[in-house]
Every structure is written in C-alpha cells, then in structure tokens.
Amino acid sequence: MQPPAPDNVYLPKIAILDRTEDEIADVRTFYWHFDDPAVQTVFKRFRPGQFAQVSVFGVGEFPASLPPSPTEPNLFLTVRKVGSVTAALHQLKLGARFGVRGPYGNGFPMQNYFGQNLVIVAGGIGLIPLRSCIVYALHNHERFRKILLFYGARTPGDLMYLNELPAWQEAPNFECYLTVDRPDQAWSHHVGVAGSLFKKPGVTVPVENTMAFVCGPPIMFRFVIRDLKAMGFEDRNIISTLERYMKCGVGKCGHCCIGLAYVCTDGPVFTYEQIKRLGEDI
Amino acid sequence: MRARVLAKADLLALVDCLCQDYEVIAPFAGRGRDSFFEPVTDQNRSAIRLHLPNPSYPPKRYVFPHIERMLRIHLDDLPHIEPLYDAPKRALFGIRSCDTAGIDHLDRFYLGRDYRDVYYAQLREHLFLVNVVCTDPDLDIDDDCFCMCADTGPAARDHFDLQLMDLGEELLAVAGTPAGEAYFSQPLFKKATPAHVNRRREILAEIRKRFKLATSWYAGTSRLITLKKVSNEIWEQIGNRCLECGGCSYLCPTCTCFTVTERPAGPGDYERVRIWDACALGGFTRMAGGFNPRRAAHDRRNRRFFHKLAHYFIQRDLSVTCVGCGRCIGVCHGAIGMPAVVEILRQASVGSEIHATTGA
Ligand SMILES: Cc1cc2nc3c(=O)[nH]c(=O)nc-3n(C[C@H](O)[C@H](O)[C@H](O)COP(=O)(O)OP(=O)(O)OC[C@H]3O[C@@H](n4cnc5c(N)ncnc54)[C@H](O)[C@@H]3O)c2cc1C
Ligand code: SF4
Ligand code: FES
Numbered sequence: 001m002q003p004p005a006p007d008n009v010y011l012p013k014i015a016i017l018d019r020t021e022d023e024i025a026d027v028r029t030f031y032w033h034f035d036d037p038a039v040q041t042v043f044k045r046f047r048p049g050q051f052a053q054v055s056v057f058g059v060g061e062f063p064a065s066l067p068p069s070p071t072e073p074n075l076f077l078t079v080r081k082v083g084s085v086t087a088a089l090h091q092l093k094l095g096a097r098f099g100v101r102g103p104y105g106n107g108f109p110m111q112n113y114f115g116q117n118l119v120i121v122a123g124g125i126g127l128i129p130l131r132s133c134i135v136y137a138l139h140n141h142e143r144f145r146k147i148l149l150f151y152g153a154r155t156p157g158d159l160m161y162l163n164e165l166p167a168w169q170e171a172p173n174f175e176c177y178l179t180v181d182r183p184d185q186a187w188s189h190h191v192g193v194a195g196s197l198f199k200k201p202g203v204t205v206p207v208e209n210t211m212a213f214v215c216g217p218p219i220m221f222r223f224v225i226r227d228l229k230a231m232g233f234e235d236r237n238i239i240s241t242l243e244r245y246m247k248c249g250v251g252k253c254g255h256c257c258i259g260l261a262y263v264c265t266d267g268p269v270f271t272y273e274q275i276k277r278l279g280e281d282i
Numbered sequence: 283m284r285a286r287v288l289a290k291a292d293l294l295a296l297v298d299c300l301c302q303d304y305e306v307i308a309p310f311a312g313r314g315r316d317s318f319f320e321p322v323t324d325q326n327r328s329a330i331r332l333h334l335p336n337p338s339y340p341p342k343r344y345v346f347p348h349i350e351r352m353l354r355i356h357l358d359d360l361p362h363i364e365p366l367y368d369a370p371k372r373a374l375f376g377i378r379s380c381d382t383a384g385i386d387h388l389d390r391f392y393l394g395r396d397y398r399d400v401y402y403a404q405l406r407e408h409l410f411l412v413n414v415v416c417t418d419p420d421l422d423i424d425d426d427c428f429c430m431c432a433d434t435g436p437a438a439r440d441h442f443d444l445q446l447m448d449l450g451e452e453l454l455a456v457a458g459t460p461a462g463e464a465y466f467s468q469p470l471f472k473k474a475t476p477a478h479v480n481r482r483r484e485i486l487a488e489i490r491k492r493f494k495l496a497t498s499w500y501a502g503t504s505r506l507i508t509l510k511k512v513s514n515e516i517w518e519q520i521g522n523r524c525l526e527c528g529g530c531s532y533l534c535p536t537c538t539c540f541t542v543t544e545r546p547a548g549p550g551d552y553e554r555v556r557i558w559d560a561c562a563l564g565g566f567t568r569m570a571g572g573f574n575p576r577r578a579a580h581d582r583r584n585r586r587f588f589h590k591l592a593h594y595f596i597q598r599d600l601s602v603t604c605v606g607c608g609r610c611i612g613v614c615h616g617a618i619g620m621p622a623v624v625e626i627l628r629q630a631s632v633g634s635e636i637h638a639t640t641g642a
Contacts, residue, residue, distance in 0.1 A: 007400060008365050008400045009397045009398070009399075009400070010352055010353070010365075010400070010401075011353070011363070011365055012353075012363065014361070014363070057355045057357060057361045057363070057552065058355055058357055058361075058544060058552045059544060060542075060543065060544050061542065061554075082570040082571055083570035083571075086570070097360060097361050099363065218573075243569070244567065244569070244575070245566070245567050245568065245569050247540070247541055247542045248540075248542065250396065250397040251395055251396055251397060252391075252392065252397070252399055252538065252540075253539060253540050253541065253542065253556075253559070254538060254539030254540070254559070254561065255539070255541070255559070255566065255567065257585075257589070258575070259588070260592070260594045260595070265395070265396050265397075279510070279588070279592070279594075280575075280585075280588075281575070282575065
C-alpha cells in the first residue's frame with residue numbers, strides 16, 4: 001500500500017517546467033523537476049502504472065499517468081489538451097511553476113511478471129500509461145521472455161513516442177508491430193484494428209506464461225479482449241488501467257468509483273478478472 | 283457507566299460552562315417543525331431547547347463544511363501556495379444519536395484507509411459532542427425517524443463526549459470520553475443512583491414503542507443488492523422517480539462526496555475549495571470529451587443504494603451507510619428515500635419469489 005500519509009495529501013508540490021516536446025496533434029510531453037530536491041527523491045520511487053494529480057494554479061487539477069519508467073532519470077507527463085486545465089497546462093512557458101502531487105494508485109506489479117512473456121496492446125494515447133511498463137521491461141529485458149508491443153492508432157499522425165522505437169528495438173527480445181486504421185501514402189506497415197495484428201503472417205503471440213497489457217479507447221478495449229480470449233488468454237492474465245472522473249486521487253471525493261472499487265486507490269490497474277467483478281459496467 | 287445527574291434547571295448553566303471552552307452550536311426551533319443549528323449567543327441562549335425536531339441541514343457541516351477552503355493560491359512572479367485551515371474549538375450541543383453515528387462514519391471514512399484527510403481531522407479534533415437522547419415522542423421523534431432499524435438510536439451507545447437524557451425532573455449525563463468526564467467536576471453535577479439508571483432503562487423501553495416508521499428491511503435488501511438479485515427494471519423504476527436534485531446526499535449524515543474547484547479571491551488570488559457533491563447529479567462522472575459511464579439516472583440511483591447497502595461496502599465502511607435519520611424521506615420529491623427503496627426492493631423480491639415458485 002501507500003507510504004504513510006504526509007501532513008496534507010491535498011497540497012501540491014511545486015514543479016518547474018524544463019522542456020516540452022510535441023507528440024501528436026494536441027498531445028504534448030512536459031518535462032519537469034520538483035523545486036524541492038527532497039520531494040523529487042521521494043516521488044521518484046513511483047511504479048509503472050501509477051499517476052499524479054497535476055495542478056495549473058488558478059485553473060484546477062487533473063489526474064495524469066506517469067509515462068516515464070522509474071528506471072529513467074527524467075520526470076515527464078504526456079497530456080492531451082481536452083478541457084480547461086489540460087489546455088492551461090499547454091499554455092505554460094518554460095520555467096513556469098505548476099503543481100504535482102502523488103504518485104497515486106497501485107501501478108503494475110511488474111516484479112510478479114519476471115520470467116514471463118509480455119504482450120502489450122495499446123490504442124492511441126493508451127500508450128501513455130503503458131510507456132512506463134514498456135521502458136521498465138526493456139530496462140530489465142533479461143528478466144522477461146519476449147516483450148511484444150502491438151500499437152494502433154487512427155492515422156500515422158496519431159502514433160506517439162515513435163522516435164523512441166529505435167532505442168527500444170535494441171533489446172533482443174523486443175518486437176513491435178504498428179497499425180493504423182487510415183494509412184497515408186508513406187505508410188508501409190499494417191492497416192487495420194489493433195487485434196488484426198495478432199493474425200498477421202509472421203506474428204506469433206505467446207499465450208502460455210504470458211501477461212497481456214491492454215490500454216486504449218473503450219471500443220478497442222472490448223475487441224482486443226475478445227481477440228485475446230479467443231487466443232486462450234485467461235481473464236486474470238489480462239491487465240489494464242481504467243479511467244474515471246477524479247478530483248482527489250486519494251479515495252475521498254467519491255468520483256472515481258466503479259462498483260466496488262475506487263479507481264484512484266484500488267486501481268487504476270486492474271486485471272480483466274477484477275474488472276468483471278466490479279459490479280458496474282466500465 | 284460514568285454517569286451523573288443535573289437538575290433540568292441547570293441546563294443553561296451547563297451550556298455556559300461549555301461556552302467558556304468552546305464556540306457552542308445548538309439547534310433552535312424555527313417555524314412549524316423547522317429547526318436549525320446556530321452558534322449560541324447571549325441573545326439566543328435562552329431559546330435553547332432540549333426537545334425539538336432534528337434540523338434538516340445536518341450537523342455534518344461542522345466537520346465537512348458545505349464549501350471548504352483548502353488552499354490559497356497567490357499568482358505573482360512565482361505562485362505562492364498556502365493551505366488554509368479553519369478549525370475553531372467547537373461544541374455541538376444537542377446532536378441526535380443518528381447524527382452522532384453519522385460523525386462516527388465520517389471519522390472512519392476521512393481518517394481511515396490509505397490517506398488521512400487533514401481538513402476533516404482538524405475540525406474533528408476540535409469538536410466536542412453533546413448528544414441528547416430523543417425521548418419526546420412528539421418533538422424529538424419525527425414521522426420519518428428510523429434509527430431503530432439502523433441501530434443508531436434513540437440513545438447513542440458511544441461516539442459522544444457527553445450524553446444528556448431527560449429523566450423528567452433531572453437530566454442524566456453520561457461521559458463518553460475523558461474530555462466529557464472532565465465536566466463532572468463542575469458542582470452542578472450530582473451523583474447518579476441505581477434508581478436513575480433504572481429510570482433511563484424504563485424511558486428507553488417505552489420510547490422504543492413510540493416510533494411510527496419501524497420497518498426498514500436492511501439485511502434482506504443488502505442480500506438482494508449484494509447478490510445482484512435486483513433487476514434492471516426495478517432500478518429503472520426507482521431511477522425514473524429521481525429528479526436529480528442531489529438533496530438526499532446533501533442532507534445525508536454519511537454522504538462524503540465532494541468536488542474541487544478553483545475560484546478567484548481578489549487580485550492575483552485564487553482559492554481552491556471543495557464543495558459537497560452528489561452521485562445523483564448528471565455531471566458527477568462525466569469526463570472531459572463528454573463520455574459519461576453513468577448516463578442514465580437509474581445508473582446513478584443504483585449507485586447510491588449500492589454503496590449504502592452492498593455487503594462489500596458494509597465491510598469496507600464497517601457499517602450500513604445509513605443512520606436512520608429520515609432526512610432523505612423528507613427531502614425527496616420522488617418519494618424514494620431509503621425506507622421507500624428498501625420497501626420497493628422487498629416487494630419486488632416477494633414478487634419474484636412468488637413468480638419463481640408458481641412459474642416452476
Ligand atoms: C488515472 C488517470 C490517468 C490519466 N492519464 C492521462 C494522461 O497521461 N494524459 C492525458 O492526456 N490524460 C490523462 N487522463 C485523462 C485526464 O485526466 C483528463 O483528460 C483531464 O482530467 C481533463 O481535464 P480538463 O480540465 O482539461 O477537462 P475538463 O473537462 O475541463 O475537466 C475538469 C475536471 O474534471 C475532471 N475530469 C474530466 N475528465 C476527466 C477524465 N477523463 N479523467 C479524470 N478526471 C477528469 C478533472 O478533475 C478535470 O480537471 C487520465 C485520467 C485518469 C483517471
Ligand atoms: S432527493 Fe430524491 S429526487 Fe433528489 S437526488 Fe435524491 S433520490 Fe433523486
Ligand atoms: S479520485 Fe477522489 S475518490 Fe478517487
């Protein structure tokens with residue numbers, strides 16, 4: 001569980017914006033460090049799959065996944081501009097101060113999967129929370145069998161983190177397959193929904209001794225689950241992160257509940273077996 | 283039992299003692315059966331009553347304010363962030379047993395589990411509770427009270443600092459904490475005899491017979507909800523009657539949900555505040571971009587009763603999240619307060635059981 005609570009869990013810590021990088025339309029990566037080095041040290045103990053509450057002062061606060069792996073030196077967020085606070089974050093200038101508190105949530109129990117294959121299926125910006133476990137797994141690649149990434153988006157312009165692929169591909173046991181719904185002229189990879197990659201000639205998806213990670217829009221999620229189940233994946237070997245309206249991140253505001261679970265403290269990572277038992281549709 | 287007695291005429295003397303140590307809040311009678319909690323002043327002091335209908339606007343706001351300031355944000359060259367705490371030493375005089383149980387629930391919720399809520403903790407630490415036992419069948423006990431079913435009243439067993447009970451000529455005072463017991467050193471408290479304790483027992487036995495609304499089939503309802511035996515049509519029926527006003531949650535002594543927002547507070551200044559929120563409201567789960575996992579009103583009504591009655595939450599929260607105060611009955615325009623929903627579920631289950639046996 002979480003470390004003992006500090007005095008005021010709602011108090012954002014001051015973060016300083018160091019650098020930004022545009023990913024795809026409306027999605028930008030924000031590199032930051034904490035003003036207080038002691039806060040930075042404690043925060044850096046986050047786990048893949050955890051999230052933070054991000055404040056733009058005077059505007060509000062929202063939850064965002066932590067896409068870096070704890071094995072990387074830098075802290076960053078990748079955020080899509082959709083509403084008031086995310087738009088305000090996109091407006092920030094380098095050197096600006098904003099607020100971050102966390103890390104929150106359970107995260108992926110990566111150590112439990114040592115010795116197994118990882119099948120990682122991402123749709124669109126669903127790659128943001130999964131990036132952390134990809135980079136973590138690649139950093140520890142000798143502890144896993146095969147690490148397969150299946151990544152789909154609507155168009156080639158909607159694929160994220162592509163500039164990192166060459167570095168990722170240095171790991172001998174990593175394979176990556178890309179697909180889009182609507183290709184452009186330059187597109188040389190697969191066309192179709194994410195699940196269609198599983199049947200692509202030359203692709204072998206391990207099922208035994210394998211954990212499948214799935215993150216993406218609800219429709220993609222449903223179809224990928226169906227495909228994985230058809231291949232023989234057990235519900236408990238499929239794992240995902242859920243997204244819900246959140247205000248507090250610490251199990252008090254009540255907004256994020258799905259059935260029996262508080263997504264912020266019991267999740268956001270759940271196995272498909274757990275998702276089916278929540279008692280409310282996702 | 284650490285008990286004493288005091289003369290009824292000394293009630294205000296006790297209030298005066300409390301006023302030396304605390305800002306004292308007490309319920310006052312309004313028009314008709316209206317009543318409200320207000321700070322005690324020299325002017326209104328003499329209007330303090332032992333018996334009156336419990337205020338609709340619940341005392342939970344003294345630990346979980348309707349609107350609570352969390353942070354002050356000053357935007358200058360550098361943003362300056364400062365937490366705002368406002369936790370005066372207060373005594374809540376005349377809190378009813380159901381509401382005392384409500385505060386106990388809030389204690390477990392806000393102070394327990396993974397994180398401790400510092401705003402709640404500070405208000406709570408500074409709050410002294412004087413519970414008054416409901417003994418007047420007309421003034422204290424409303425048509426809608428069902429604390430007997432929720433097992434919270436009419437006399438709280440714990441979670442108060444002091445408890446007062448009307449024995450006729452005298453008041454029986456029970457201390458629930460050392461802070462409460464400390465007041466027994468005041469000369470107005472006299473020794474309680476076994477006769478007083480007997481009298482207490484007799485009065486309680488009698489008053490328990492005077493409740494008008496005595497049915498609220500919790501255990502059975504919990505079982506139906508937990509086992510998912512309630513059909514979607516029944517939830518739709520209940521949901522169709524909900525006008526989505528949120529009143530039930532606002533008045534509920536155990537509802538804890540809030541939203542957080544930032545508001546301007548002068549030039550370059552903002553406040554981050556939290557405000558009571560309600561799962562009945564359409565926007566409660568609506569995410570940026572418009573996706574709302576609980577679109578239909580009945581999905582949201584279902585949510586409220588699921589949380590209050592499902593066995594899992596009873597385990598998690600350590601009690602049924604309903605204290606039997608009856609406020610939701612009074613406030614709901616759709617007549618779907620807790621007892622009504624429990625009754626709808628009971629009747630539906632009777633129907634389906636008959637159906638199951640005859641249909642076989
Ligand atoms: C665990 C988790 C991780 C997330 N990770 C990322 C990420 O890495 N990158 C990214 O771009 N987005 C992420 N999101 C979604 C992101 O939180 C919303 O897009 C964001 O809250 C929208 O805020 P807004 O103020 O711009 O929109 P508005 O519509 O103005 O929303 C106002 C407020 O409502 C709440 N809210 C609205 N929509 C959501 C939502 N979808 N989820 C949670 N709270 C919401 C927030 O408190 C928000 O500040 C994540 C959501 C969750 C729950
Ligand atoms: S008080 Fe009644 S009408 Fe109002 S939100 Fe609650 S259930 Fe719905
Ligand atoms: S975000 Fe507030 S309870 Fe989960």
